[in-house]
Each structure stands twice: as C-alpha cells, then as structure tokens.
Amino acid sequence: MKNGETPAAPAPRRVRVTATGISGGAAPFPVSRELDEQSEVGELVIGSLIRSQLRLALVVGGGFLLILLSVPVLLAFLPVIADLSMFGVPAPWILLGVGVYPLVIGCGMLYVLSAQRNENRYRDLVDGR
Numbered sequence: 001m002k003n004g005e006t007p008a009a010p011a012p013r014r015v016r017v018t019a020t021g022i023s024g025g026a027a028p029f030p031v032s033r034e035l036d037e038q039s040e041v042g043e044l045v046i047g048s049l050i051r052s053q054l055r056l057a058l059v060v061g062g063g064f065l066l067i068l069l070s071v072p073v074l075l076a077f078l079p080v081i082a083d084l085s086m087f088g089v090p091a092p093w094i095l096l097g098v099g100v101y102p103l104v105i106g107c108g109m110l111y112v113l114s115a116q117r118n119e120n121r122y123r124d125l126v127d128g129r
Helices: 031-036 040-077 079-083 091-097 100-127
Strands: none
Touching: 040 079, 040 091, 040 100, 079 091, 091 100
C-alpha cells in the first residue's frame, strides 16, 4: 500500500444457491399429473394398460377357442365317443351343450381376476404406491 491509499475491499465470497426443502434431488412428479397433462409418459402408461388388457383378452379367448375346437377333433379321432349316448342324448351333444358352460364360466372368472390385477397395478402406479 502506498501512502494515502485506502485498503482494497476484500472480494465478495461466492455463494452457491441451491433449492431448499427438497430431499434427494428433483421434486417428485406423480404419474397422475402426467396423465392429466396428457404427456408422453402418461400416454405410455395408458398404452401399457390397454396392451396388457388386449393381450389378456386374446390369450383367454384363444384358449377358450382352442379347448372348444378340441371337441370335434377328439370326436374325429375317437369315433367311439360319438356312438355313446346318455338318456338317449348323443355324447357330443352333451359335451357341447353341458360341458361348455363350466368352460365359459372358468374362462370368464380367469379373465375378470386377471383384468382386475392389471387395473390394480395401473392404479398403484398412478397413486404412487
């Protein structure tokens, strides 16, 4: 310092400004908000639910048709069954008339339970559980 000069003021300290009140990085962005805003993520989530429900419907429907179509194939390879009758009613009629109902009920129950499971997974994702 030379005579008559005032001492220089110290340089200001650098201050790092950060967000407060947020733990672990960025603020959470719930999936329900993505759905409301119709963003790409929301469309992806909804598309995923639609694809899983479609896949389920095709698998259950295909399985039902496969089992139902196996009756004529069974009768073609085992003609002895076609010759049987119960109470005067041919066995193929009984198979198709009575045996199909438990199959329909079973496929329906399988579909409903699986569809509910898919929707519960979707709801859990949207609710953030």
